Amino acid sequence: MKKKKVDLHPGWRPNTRTVHSGEHGIKYADALTVPIVQTSTYVFHTTDEIKRYTSKRLIRYEYARYGNPTQEAAEKKLANLEGAENCLIFDSGMSAITTTLLALLNRGDHMILTDDAYAQTLKFCTRHLPRFGIDFTVTKMGDYGQLERSIRKSTRIIFSESPTNPYLNIIDLERMLKIRKKYQGLMIIDSTFATPYNQRPLEWGMDLVIHSATKYLAGHNDILAGAVLGRHQLIDPIKDYQHSTGSVIDPHCCYLLLRGLKTAALRVAYQNRSAQKVAEFLEGHSKIRRVFYPGLPSHPHHQIAKSQMHGFGGVVSFWVKGNLKRVNKFLDSLQWIYIAPSLGGVESLITHPATVTYYRITRQERYALGITDQLVRLAVGIEDPEDITADLDQALGKMDK
Numbered sequence: 001m002k003k004k005k006v007d008l009h010p011g012w013r014p015n016t017r018t019v020h021s022g023e024h025g026i027k028y029a030d031a032l033t034v035p036i037v038q039t040s041t042y043v044f045h046t047t048d049e050i051k052r053y054t055s056k057r058l059i060r061y062e063y064a065r066y067g068n069p070t071q072e073a074a075e076k077k078l079a080n081l082e083g084a085e086n087c088l089i090f091d092s093g094m095s096a097i098t099t100t101l102l103a104l105l106n107r108g109d110h111m112i113l114t115d116d117a118y119a120q121t122l123k124f125c126t127r128h129l130p131r132f133g134i135d136f137t138v139t140k141m142g143d144y145g146q147l148e149r150s151i152r153k154s155t156r157i158i159f160s161e162s163p164t165n166p167y168l169n170i171i172d173l174e175r176m177l178k179i180r181k182k183y184q185g186l187m188i189i190d191s192t193f194a195t196p197y198n199q200r201p202l203e204w205g206m207d208l209v210i211h212s213a214t215k216y217l218a219g220h221n222d223i224l225a226g227a228v229l230g231r232h233q234l235i236d237p238i239k240d241y242q243h244s245t246g247s248v249i250d251p252h253c254c255y256l257l258l259r260g261l262k263t264a265a266l267r268v269a270y271q272n273r274s275a276q277k278v279a280e281f282l283e284g285h286s287k288i289r290r291v292f293y294p295g296l297p298s299h300p301h302h303q304i305a306k307s308q309m310h311g312f313g314g315v316v317s318f319w320v321k322g323n324l325k326r327v328n329k330f331l332d333s334l335q336w337i338y339i340a341p342s343l344g345g346v347e348s349l350i351t352h353p354a355t356v357t358y359y360r361i362t363r364q365e366r367y368a369l370g371i372t373d374q375l376v377r378l379a380v381g382i383e384d385p386e387d388i389t390a391d392l393d394q395a396l397g398k399m400d401k
């Protein structure tokens, strides 16, 4: 007798969930793994099949922009990990953000965004949303009074990252829920830096969660992907809008995402531990002015992080002592840690936000956002933490030579 496979068992713990959930859809030739269904369209065998499909008596695929079995397997798995009713995957994190906002906001609506946000998210909200007659307010991350005062009758969305990029500030989900109860709109959390392993904002009453799945979820620095998760009632209109925008992911990328997700819990648990060690090492280093890591008691949001997160994540930001020349010397002296933007993959990556992510804006604008010349962001990979600290240490030692 064939074993009946289940997609989700309520008692499953994170590693079992990442491996098994969402896996039991269409498979070819009894293959263990979900196939890459590399097709742009699906065949109808009879006109009667078309009739049954269009009258919703038959559930099947029609055209790849509207759905794909590999994509659906990844969506089911991710929904299970996040504890969401539904998930929709996109071709990048920015696609997930922009498609979600454009699907849910209308002319005359107002949105609130916290300021310590990814540069392209800020740019989209401040530069592009007004072109569609959508107003916005940027509030200081952690200033809940300002946030509440900024709410208008027309406010439809409050959007925040947590942890934020690059200072790893943590939004207080309990306080956000209190505010959520007083207003009619939606709360969206970009939880990219946390992953569902470390934080599950839907369980705290938030409406939607967004991920750049490019990062920890895919986990290998080899694809771009994004996701939005939440109730069917909210995801359905976003999916409908995605049908028009065409911001869909390719089945091969979806397979890589699915494969990455299987080890996400293992990787993130390890990266949590390594990042803590690296942060403690940097905090005790004479060449470092300040370290920002939510797992350190010195981080302003350490207590909030402790109360609502399972782990503190794999990113450590810090200020190096000295000027840009010294920072460059440090970065150029690293022996094997790659200088590259992005995070969440198996390779450790170090980046200098001022000259990489924020080089398009003026120095004054950068400094207003806290992006100083001394700020460095390290995304800890899955290498041994002792090797990571050794490379950092030797490079810091060469700064003055």
Ligand SMILES: Cc1ncc(COP(=O)(O)O)c(C=O)c1O
Residues within 6 Å of the ligand: 092, 093, 094, 095, 118, 161, 165, 190, 192, 193, 211, 212, 213, 214, 215, 224, 225, 226, 342
């Ligand atoms: C917090 C956060 N959200 C969204 C994005 C955008 O994701 P993607 O690069 O997959 O478009 C990034 C990218 O770095 C990010 O850091």
